[in-house]
């Protein structure tokens with residue numbers, strides 16, 4: 001099986017190009033590929049498949065030629081992946097499957113418009129984040145409250161005063177199953193300057209990762225809310241780098257680097 005490895009601020013993915021829509025990806029196979037010792041290793045898989053070949057999203061085919069079929073490291077499906085869609089777009093341009101400029105990518109959360117040059121950062125229109133009240137998590141024996149934010153996928157974004165650098169995120173923080181019946185991605189956030197925050201994340205289906213694009217958007221929404229704002233440009237520092245989020249009241253944009261680092265054949 002051909003693969004390409006890439007990352008966006010060290011949120012890393014195995015891309016599986018499948019122009020004829022032949023790949024079957026049961027959860028155990030995805031988990032094996034993402035295994036960091038016995039597999040290629042990654043926070044998730046980006047299955048690259050023509051939109052028109054996938055009944056679940058074929059209605060998006062007029063706006064987006066390619067479908068980002070995203071899988072978490074444990075093999076579970078997710079609606080959206082912000083860093084993933086940026087790496088996916090970089091792959092399409094690099095492989096000659098799309099022209100630099102602006103184009104749509106189909107996802108389970110709908111079409112996302114990406115903008116990129118032949119090299120450099122990739123920006124994606126992430127749509128309007130939807131806030132639906134508050135919820136809570138318990139982590140290392142401490143309760144943190146935060147905002148429930150949907151960025152296509154579910155997030156609990158908590159602005160906290162305890163230093164995020166000192167948190168132990170080696171295990172799943174608890175959360176309210178009534179608020180998040182399908183699980184949740186949890187962000188812990190410290191303000192560090194003017195429109196600048198530091199964030200760590202525990203991702204549904206992948207555990208702690210070094211970055212999360214949808215999580216960075218949810219983070220900016222929660223930080224803006226805490227500052228009494230709804231619009232603005234936020235810098236979100238994650239373990240793997242820095243992402244820039246723009247909130248304009250109508251939609252949100254995520255921008256940052258996206259790099260392809262290796263390609264080969266998987267024999268597992």
Ligand SMILES: N[C@@H](CCC[C@H](N)C(=O)O)C(=O)O
Nearest residue numbers: 078081082083153212213214
């Ligand atoms: N790392 C991604 C989010 C991936 C999906 C998430 N784990 C979920 O299950 O919703 C990003 O960059 O947004």
